[in-house]
Structures are given as C-alpha cells and as structure tokens.
Amino acid sequence: MDAMIKTPVAPTAPRIAREKPLKIKARNVDVYYGDKHAINDLSIDIPDSAVSAFIGPSGCGKSTFLRSINRMNDTIPSCRITGNIEIDGRDIYDKTLDVVQLRARIGMVFQKPNPFPKSIYENVAYGPKIHGLAKNKTDLEEIAVTSLKKAGLFEEVKDRLDHSGTSLSGGQQQRLCIARAIAVNPEVILMDEPCSALDPIATARIEELIDELRQNYCIVIVTHSMQQAARVSQLTAFFHLGNLVEVGDTDEIFTSPKDKRTQDYITGRFG
Amino acid sequence: MTDTVIAAPRRLGNSDALVARRYRSERRFKFYGIAAIAVTAVFLVLLFADILAKGLPAFMEHRLTLPMKVDQAAIDPQNSKDPKVIRAGDFDGPIRQAFRDLFPDVTSRADRKKLMGLLSSGAADDFRAMVVRDPALIGHDAKVPVLMSDDADQYLKGRQTGVEKFPGIGTMTAAAEGEQFKLTTDAAALPTPGDIVRLNGGAFRVLSIGNGVLLAEQLTAPKSLAPAASGTWDILRFTVPESSRRIDDQEALWLEHLKEQGLAQSNIAWRFFTSGDSREPELAGIRGALMGSILTLLVTLFLCLPIGVAAAIYLEEFAPKNRLTQIIELNINNLAAVPSIVFGLLGLAMFLNFFGLPRSAPLVGGLVLALLVLPTIIIASRAALRAVPPSIKEAALGVGASHQQAIFHHVLPLAMPGIMTGTIIGMAHALGETAPLLMIGMVAFIVDIPGSFTEAATVLPIQIYLWSDLPEIAFQSKTAGAIIVLLAFLFVMNAAAIMLRKRFERRW
Numbered sequence: 001m002d003a004m005i006k007t008p009v010a011p012t013a014p015r016i017a018r019e020k021p022l023k024i025k026a027r028n029v030d031v032y033y034g035d036k037h038a039i040n041d042l043s044i045d046i047p048d049s050a051v052s053a054f055i056g057p058s059g060c061g062k063s064t065f066l067r068s069i070n071r072m073n074d075t076i077p078s079c080r081i082t083g084n085i086e087i088d089g090r091d092i093y094d095k096t097l098d099v100v101q102l103r104a105r106i107g108m109v110f111q112k113p114n115p116f117p118k119s120i121y122e123n124v125a126y127g128p129k130i131h132g133l134a135k136n137k138t139d140l141e142e143i144a145v146t147s148l149k150k151a152g153l154f155e156e157v158k159d160r161l162d163h164s165g166t167s168l169s170g171g172q173q174q175r176l177c178i179a180r181a182i183a184v185n186p187e188v189i190l191m192d193e194p195c196s197a198l199d200p201i202a203t204a205r206i207e208e209l210i211d212e213l214r215q216n217y218c219i220v221i222v223t224h225s226m227q228q229a230a231r232v233s234q235l236t237a238f239f240h241l242g243n244l245v246e247v248g249d250t251d252e253i254f255t256s257p258k259d260k261r262t263q264d265y266i267t268g269r270f271g
Numbered sequence: 272m273t274d275t276v277i278a279a280p281r282r283l284g285n286s287d288a289l290v291a292r293r294y295r296s297e298r299r300f301k302f303y304g305i306a307a308i309a310v311t312a313v314f315l316v317l318l319f320a321d322i323l324a325k326g327l328p329a330f331m332e333h334r335l336t337l338p339m340k341v342d343q344a345a346i347d348p349q350n351s352k353d354p355k356v357i358r359a360g361d362f363d364g365p366i367r368q369a370f371r372d373l374f375p376d377v378t379s380r381a382d383r384k385k386l387m388g389l390l391s392s393g394a395a396d397d398f399r400a401m402v403v404r405d406p407a408l409i410g411h412d413a414k415v416p417v418l419m420s421d422d423a424d425q426y427l428k429g430r431q432t433g434v435e436k437f438p439g440i441g442t443m444t445a446a447a448e449g450e451q452f453k454l455t456t457d458a459a460a461l462p463t464p465g466d467i468v469r470l471n472g473g474a475f476r477v478l479s480i481g482n483g484v485l486l487a488e489q490l491t492a493p494k495s496l497a498p499a500a501s502g503t504w505d506i507l508r509f510t511v512p513e514s515s516r517r518i519d520d521q522e523a524l525w526l527e528h529l530k531e532q533g534l535a536q537s538n539i540a541w542r543f544f545t546s547g548d549s550r551e552p553e554l555a556g557i558r559g560a561l562m563g564s565i566l567t568l569l570v571t572l573f574l575c576l577p578i579g580v581a582a583a584i585y586l587e588e589f590a591p592k593n594r595l596t597q598i599i600e601l602n603i604n605n606l607a608a609v610p611s612i613v614f615g616l617l618g619l620a621m622f623l624n625f626f627g628l629p630r631s632a633p634l635v636g637g638l639v640l641a642l643l644v645l646p647t648i649i650i651a652s653r654a655a656l657r658a659v660p661p662s663i664k665e666a667a668l669g670v671g672a673s674h675q676q677a678i679f680h681h682v683l684p685l686a687m688p689g690i691m692t693g694t695i696i697g698m699a700h701a702l703g704e705t706a707p708l709l710m711i712g713m714v715a716f717i718v719d720i721p722g723s724f725t726e727a728a729t730v731l732p733i734q735i736y737l738w739s740d741l742p743e744i745a746f747q748s749k750t751a752g753a754i755i756v757l758l759a760f761l762f763v764m765n766a767a768a769i770m771l772r773k774r775f776e777r778r779w
Contacts, residue, residue, distance in 0.1 A: 072668065077592060104671025114662035116681055126680070127670035177666070184670055 013045070014249045016234040020047035023188065023218040024069060029083035031064050031073065038064045040242045042083070046235070048187075051210060051219045053229035053250065056239030057270065062222045065239075066190050069220065070106040071099050087188065104131055107181030107217075111193040113173035115165030115180070120157050123165040123176055124148060127184035143183055151179035152209050171202025178209060182217070189213065191221040195228065207232050226266055230254050238262045322751050322758075329752025332540035332553060333427045334397075335390075335417040335529065339369040341408045350409075357403050362395035366417055373534070374525065376491060382521070389522060391418040393554045418542075419535065421552040421745035426518040426526055427535055430744065432511035434527070437462075439504035443470055445487075445496050451478070454485035461485070462506045465513075467520060470504035471495050474524050490521055517744070543752060547720045548734065552745030555738075557753050559720045563633055563713070563728030564702060566721060570637020571644060571701050576694055578641075579648030583690075586649070587656045588678050607646035614643045615710030623711060630712040631727040639707045644697040651693020655686040688775035695768040699761050705732040731757045 024046040031039040039061040046052045054062035064073065071092060073079040085092050092102055104127070115123050124144040127133075134140035144161075148154040153175040157168070165176055174194055181189055191210070195203040210219060210232050223229050229236050230250060237247040238259070246259045257263045264270055343350065346360035367387060371377070377386050394417045401415065402408055425431050441458030452475055454468060461480060462468055468475045468485070473493025479486045507527065513520050529535040547559035582603075590596045618639035622628045628635050659682045667677035708714070714733050721728035729737070731753060738750040 070669070072665065075665075075668065100671055100673045103668060108665075108669035110662060110665060110669070112662060114660075114666045116663065116666060117685065126667075126672075130670075130672055130676055130680075180666075180670055 014235055014247065014252075016050055016249055017045050017047050020050050022046075023048035023087065024220075025084075025086045025089075026065075027084045027086075029065070029068065029081065029085060031061070031068055032080045033064075033076070034078040038242055039068075042244045044237060044244060044247055046218065046220060048218045049214060049216070050235060051214050051221060051233040052235040052237065053233035054220070054222045054237050054239060055224075055226060055229050055265070056245075057265065058224075060239040061242040062237075062239045063192055066192055066220060066222050069188070069190055070103050070108055072103075072108065074099060104184050105187050107184065107186035107189040109174070109177050109181055109189065109191040109194045112197050113170055113177055115168070115173050115176050117164060117166050119162045120148075120165050120168070120176060121161040124179050124183045127180060131184055133184065147179040147183035148176075150182055150213070151175045152205065152212075153179055169202070171198050171205060174198060174202070174206060175209065178206075178213075182213070186217065188218045188220065191219065193222050193224060196224060203228070226254070238265060240265070322754055325748055326751030326753075326755040328428050328430065329748045329755075330540055330543060331428070331537050332542065333419045333424045333535050334538050335370070335419060335534050336536065337366065337369045337373075337415050337417050337534070338412060339365055339415055341365075341402060341411055341413050341415075343410045346402060347406075347409055352406055354403055354406070357406060357409075358399065360399075360402075362398045362402070366390070366394055366398060366415065369415075370417070373529070373532075385522060386525060389420055389423040389525065391420050391553045392551055393549075394418050396554075416538075418553055421743060422517045423522070423526055424553055425744055425748075426516075426523060427530065427537070430748070431516045431518050432509045432523075434523075435508040435510070437506040437508070438502060439468075439470070439499070439506060440501050442498050442500055443468065443504045444498040445470060445473075445475065445493060447496070448486075450488070452487045452489055454487050456483065456485070462508070465508075467507040467509075467524065468504060469507065469524075470499040471497065476520060490524060543749075547718050548716060548729075548737075549718065550716075552741075552743045552749060555746070555749055557731065557734060557756060559717055560729050560731045560734035560753070561756070562721050563636075563717075564730040566633035566724055566728060567636040567640060567708075567730055568698055568701060570634055570724060571640040572694070572698060574637065574641040575644050575648050575697065579645050579694070580652050580690055582645075583649045583652030583656060584678060584683065587653045588674070588682070603646050603649050607650060610706075611643055611704055612706040612710065614639050615707030617642065618707060619710045629725050629727075631715055631717075631729070632725045633721060633728050634724040635711050636708050636713050636728070636730065637724070639711060640701040640704060643704060643707060644701050647697040647700065648690075648694055651696070652686070652690045655689025655693065656682060658689060659685045688771045692768040692772050695764050695771070699764040699768075702730075702760060702764070703732055703757065705730075705736060708733055731760075 022045055024044075026046075027043045029039055029042040030037070042061075042065060054066065056062050067073045068081055068085060069087075069092075073081065081093065087102075087105070090097070116126065118126075121141075121144055124147050125134075125140050128140055128143045134143055145154060148157065153172060156172060157163075157176075165173065168176060174197075178189075178194075195206050198206065207228065210221065213219060214234075221229075221233065233250045235247065236250045236253040238245045238253065238257075238261070240261050246253065246257060246262045248258075253262065254266060257266060342365050345365055346362065347353075347357050349356070367390075370390060371383065371386070374386060377383055397418060398415045401413070419427070422431070439456075439458060441456055443454060443456045443458065446453045446455070454475060454477070461483070462477050462485065464477050464479055466477045467490065468477060468487065471493035472491070474490040475487035476490055477485050477487045507524075509516075509520070509523065518526070526535065542554065543556045544561075545558055546554060546556035549555040586596065586600065586603075618635060622635045622638055623630060628638075663681050663685065664677050667681045668674070672680065708730060713729050714737065715727060715729060716737065717727050717729050719726070735750055735753045735757065738746045738753065
C-alpha cells in the first residue's frame with residue numbers, strides 16, 4: 001500500500017503540457033487542516049489556455065488543492081500548507097506577495113452560485129470598481145457588458161441589469177458568477193464543481209462557455225462528473241485520499257489509465 | 272449457542288396498545304401546551320384590561336366652558352397689547368367671578384370656598400394662553416375653557432361614585448319642620464335614606480322614612496315650597512356613601528347641575544402630553560419624562576451603535592482566536608446578565624463622583640444605559656454577522672476584495688437588518704429600565720421640561736414609579752396612563768424590529 005501511494009511520475013509529460021505554455025507549477029505540496037493531512041506531497045504542472053479537470057471521490061483533496069491555488073484556504077485558521085506553488089514562475093506563498101492582488105488575478109467560481117444580493121450590473125461591476133479597472137462610469141459599464149457577453153448571459157439579462165442577481169435561475173446565476181470572475185481580467189479561473197447544483201441544460205450551457213473561455217484563460221475545474229471532465233477538459237488529474245494518483249491527457253486517462261485506482265474509479269467501481 | 276430466531280412478521284394491529292398509548296401521550300402533551308398558553312393569555316388579558324381601564328381615563332379631562340367677557344381692566348388696563356403685560360394680567364378673578372355667577376344661591380364663605388375647590392388651581396392657564404395667542408379677544412365675549420380640579424374630574428368620570436337618577440312620579444311636597452323638612456308624597460317608589468330629592472331648585476337629603484313621610488335635611492334652599500308635580504322632581508342616589516368619597520353631596524349636586532347644563536364636558540387631555548410633572552394631578556403630564564427618555568436614549572444610541580457594531584465586527588471577523596479574545600467574549604456574555612442596578616452603581620461611582628458629570632442628567636443616564644445595552648447589541652450584531660452565508664464573503668474575496676472590503680461592502684450590509692433589530696430591542700430594553708437611573712439621581716420631582724443633555728430630567732418609567740407613590744386617585748389613573756404610553760412606545764419599537772426582520776429576511 002505504501003509503495004502504491006507514491007506520486008506517480010508520468011514517463012513522458014502529457015501532450016497538452018507540451019503544446020501549451022506552463023501556467024501553474026506545484027511541487028511537493030502538503031496541506032493540513034489541523035491534524036488532518038488533506039493533501040500529501042502533490043506535484044503537478046497545469047498548462048495555460050486549456051481546461052484542466054480534477055476528478056476523484058469526495059474528500060480526496062481536489063477542492064483543497066484548488067483553494068490553495070488562490071490562497072482561499074488562508075481564511076481557514078486551522079489550515080497549514082507547505083511546499084511550493086508557482087504561477088508564471090512566481091511563488092504565490094511568498095511573503096512579499098499581496099494575497100488580494102493574487103486573487104484578483106485568479107477568478108473563482110464556486111459550487112453553489114453565490115451572486116451578491118445586489119443588481120446584476122453591480123455584481124459584475126464590483127470587481128473592476130474596487131480594482132480601479134475603469135476610469136469612469138462608461139468604462140465600467142463597458143467592462144460589465146463585455147463580461148456578461150463573454151459569459152453568454154447578456155442577451156438574457158440586458159433589459160433587467162438593475163434586477164437582483166439572486167432573481168436569476170440557478171444556471172444564470174452561475175454564469176453571472178463567471179461573468180463576475182472574468183470582469184477583473186484574471187489569468188486563471190478556478191471552478192469548484194460549478195455545475196453540481198444545476199440541471200443538465202444549464203450544465204450544457206456552462207460547459208459550452210468553459211470551452212469558449214479556454215482560448216484565453218487557464219481554467220481549472222473540479223468535478224464529480226467524469227463525463228463532464230471528459231467533455232470539457234484537456235488535462236485530467238485523478239485524486240484519491242489526498243494523493244494525486246495520475247495526471248495525463250484527458251483522452252488517455254479515460255481510455256487507458258495507467259493506475260489501477262484510476263481505472264476502478266472511471267469505470268465506476270468505487271467513488 | 273446463539274441461534275438466530277427469526278421473529279414472525281409484524282402485522283398491523285399487533286401493537287394496538289402501544290399505538291393507543293402513543294396517541295394518548297400526544298394528546299396529553301398538546302393539552303399541556305394549550306393549558307399553558309391559556310393561563311398566560313388570561314394573565315395577559317387581565318393585566319392589559321386593568322391597565323387600560325385605569326389608564327384610559329387619564330387621556331380625558333373635564334373642562335367647563337364658561338361664557339364670559341374678556342375684561343380689559345383686569346388683563347390689559349393700559350391697552351398696551353404687549354404680550355408681557357397680557358401674560359401678567361389677572362385671569363383668575365374673571366374666571367372665579369363667572370363661575371360664581373353660575374351658582375347665585377351660594378353665598379356663605381365656606382360654601383364659596385368649596386365651590387371654587389371644584390376648579391383646578393391652574394384653571395386660568397388655558398384662559399391666559401388663549402388671550403396671549405389672540406389678543407383681539409380682549410373686550411369681547413368669549414367661551415373660555417376652564418379646567419376642573421382632579422376630584423371634580425374624577426367624579427364626573429364616575430370614578431368617585433356611581434350615580435343613579437330616578438324621575439319623580441307622583442306629587443312631592445316639602446314642608447319645614449324645625450331644622451328639618453318633611454317631604455310628603457303619593458309616589459309609589461319611595462327614596463331610601465341617603466338619597467337626595469331635588470325639587471323646586473332645591474335639594475334635600477333623606478334622613479329617615481316613616482309611613483310615606485320622609486324626614487330630610489336641606490342641602491340647597493328651594494325657590495318655593497309649592498307641591499312639585501310628577502316629572503318636575505327627581506331622586507339622586509349615590510352608590511358610594513358620602514364619607515368614603517372626596518366629593519361630598521353638596522359638591523356632587525353642583526357638578527350634577529353643571530353636567531345637566533352641558534357646561535362640563537369631557538375632552539381629550541392633550542395636557543397629558545404637553546405639560547411636565549405637577550403636584551396637581553389634573554395639571555401633571557408626561558412631556559418632561561418623555562423628553563428625558565428621548566434625550567437619554569439618544570445618548571445611548573449614539574454611543575452603543577458605533578461601539579457595539581465595531582466591537583462585533585472586530586470580534587467576529589478580525590480578532591485572532593486566542594485565549595484573550597475568548598476571555599473577552601465570555602465577559603461580554605456575562606455582562607449581558609449583570610443586574611442593571613450594578614451599572615447604576617458603576618455610573619454613580621464613575622460618571623458622577625469621578626468624572627464629576629451633573630446629577631440627574633440625561634447625559635449620565637444615557638452613558639449608564641449604554642453600558643447596560645452594549646453587550647446586548649454586541650451579541651446581536653455578532654449573531655447577525657455570523658448569519659450572513661460565508662459564500663458571500665468568499666465571492667467577494669474571490670474577485671479580489673480585501674478582507675475589510677468584503678466585510679464592509681457585502682457582509683455588513685446584509686447583517687444590518689439583524690443589527691438594527693438587536694439595537695432596537697436593546698433600546699426598548701433601555702427605555703423600560705429604571706433601577707440604574709435611580710442610582711444616578713434621575714428620580715426627582717422635575718417640573719421643567721428638559722431641553723438639553725445636562726439639565727435635570729427624569730424618564731418615563733421613573734415618572735410612573737413616582738406617580739404610583741402618590742395618594743391622589745387621579746395620580747393612580749395618570750400612572751396607568753403613563754404605563755400605556757410606555758407600552759405603546761415599546762410595542763412600536765418591537766414592531767419596527769419585527770418588520771425589519773421580516774422585510775430583509777434572507778435575501779440571498
């Protein structure tokens with residue numbers, strides 16, 4: 001058992017990692033919640049302009065690792081992290097790095113749609129406003145409209161930008177959250193099970209959107225649905241019990257996994 | 272040997288006794304609940320009925336409407352039209368004269384004094400205010416409202432004695448017999464001893480009855496001793512004996528006369544809301560206490576809200592979770608349970624003796640109440656902050672808001688209804704608080720209406736306490752009236768809190 005838990009090192013790097021520039025590099029990351037060892041010695045390379053999916057059974061550490069990338073775990077007092085995570089070669093746990101600036105560069109979409117209980121416009125304009133991305137009101141409006149268009153929501157809400165964000169349907173709310181995330185011009189978008197609270201039609205729309213956004217952003221998505229991972233991602237990482245078991249091109253992971261646990265999981269034998 | 276015995280399948284009806292017992296227990300529990308609520312409701316209804324029955328008359332007062340000439344000689348002899356001169360004019364004399372003129376028969380000095388006792392000692396105030404407001408009245412006829420004394424008012428409200436009136440049927444004849452009078456009648460229904468027979472403009476109190484002949488003493492002299500026909504005389508019967516009421520038969524007759532003439536009328540006592548405390552019940556009002564309460568609560572609010580909310584935000588969102596903050600939290604929770612009089616002692620020692628702030632001042636009262644209410648507001652605010660879903664904060668942090676921005680832009684506005692609810696409930700608590708204010712000298716007879724934070728003042732609950740101590744029946748009524756006002760304020764505040772909660776409940 002001990003021998004098997006060792007992080008597998010792929011003989012050759014995944015194809016997508018060779019094609020696209022490296023965005024996020026994690027080396028020997030360990031995360032603890034108090035005494036609980038949530039992630040064990042994790043190393044991974046995540047390419048830019050691609051969708052990387054983290055799959056694995058509940059409690060395997062995939063969300064924890066996702067939240068380590070934008071240091072959202074800092075808000076949990078008992079959380080401790082060691083190792084090294086770099087974005088574009090810059091250590092994000094460096095003491096001189098401002099965590100707020102970091103989060104502005106990394107958008108995040110949560111499992112449950114969480115629009116602010118304010119108007120649709122204010123939801124999207126909030127980020128650019130606090131970061132001073134707009135010189136004046138017209139600029140701000142333009143950013144908001146562009147973001148809503150990119151998120152594929154503008155046509156549906158253009159007549160009611162002053163309505164509350166919470167009045168939208170679940171799928172629309174999630175797209176609003178995506179619009180809010182891209183309004184601050186991030187480089188990376190982290191998505192923590194973005195479709196788990198949505199119906200299949202809304203899910204399909206979000207997946208389409210993810211596919212479009214992949215041109216310009218480094219997207220990391222945590223998902224429980226293996227079909228979703230297969231549909232939207234180019235790179236897939238399989239987590240199990242806090243270990244990164246296997247990482248590789250999505251088509252390879254789903255057709256010829258190298259690790260037995262991966263195979264068991266994707267064939268539905270556990271998880 | 273542990274052979275597993277497979278039980279026979281359970282069938283419906285196997286456990287009828289069990290089910291019946293369960294139903295009985297549920298019915299019993301329901302009954303206990305209803306009984307508890309019924310008991311509470313009965314007590315509540317009794318309490319409110321008592322307060323309302325006693326207090327509502329305090330909002331009414333009886334005034335005479337006396338037609339009189341507004342005499343220039345008495346008010347403004349030089350015709351200066353100067354409000355100062357008018358204010359200093361004699362308004363009491365004309366009122367007394369006009370009132371005396373209503374009872375030309377009353378001539379003896381003692382009777383006149385008694386008659387004047389029916390008017391309030393502040394009866395001239397309304398007249399003065401009326402003329403000062405409209406000096407053009409001088410020299411003309413006017414209908415002047417004249418306030419009655421508290422006893423007369425209580426009598427007219429029926430709170431001294433019940434009065435029954437029987438029209439006289441048959442003929443009644445009065446004849447003098449020594450000091451007393453003999454009344455002879457062919458009426459079927461005879462008066463009983465103690466009743467008063469009014470005929471020919473006079474009044475006789477029945478002393479004894481024998482054989483259809485009534486022996487009576489004269490209260491008011493009749494105009495003639497001619498036989499009074501059916502319908503021209505009547506009988507008055509008081510349910511409370513003369514010795515147990517503050518208005519004697521003579522005064523009662525005068526008041527009945529005023530009532531029958533339509534001169535004494537019941538009006539809304541705006542005075543109750545516009546004047547300060549007084550030794551005369553009919554002149555006393557709650558304005559001073561109300562102002563005192565408002566000034567005190569303003570101080571409390573302006574101290575408590577910012578300090579309480581700031582403390583709550585810091586403790587809930589920013590403070591490191593260590594031993595020190597745990598001790599602080601524990602102490603805040605304990606402070607909320609400290610008896611209020613202790614805060615009064617603290618205020619006395621600190622604000623009055625150490626800092627030398629003025630006694631009886633709303634400023635000090637507000638400071639003491641702030642100490643009292645602060646824990647409540649901190650606890651309520653923390654609960655409100657905690658109730659905001661963390662996903663909102665995460666969303667703000669996710670788009671790159673700083674911790675402070677996330678709190679002030681998103682969490683605090685959502686927690687605000689909860690914070691306001693807690694604050695209003697805290698304020699309502701402060702409004703009803705008496706004990707700590709006793710310690711800092713806010714218990715005093717203060718006639719002037721306080722206009723600033725450092726003037727001597729009292730507050731509503733203390734006014735109630737002060738009035739409840741006074742012997743006059745009218746003050747008992749005022750006490751209940753002030754309680755009604757206090758309760759009304761508390762209801763309004765609590766209703767506002769509930770509305771806020773309902774209005775902004777879970778918008779996410």
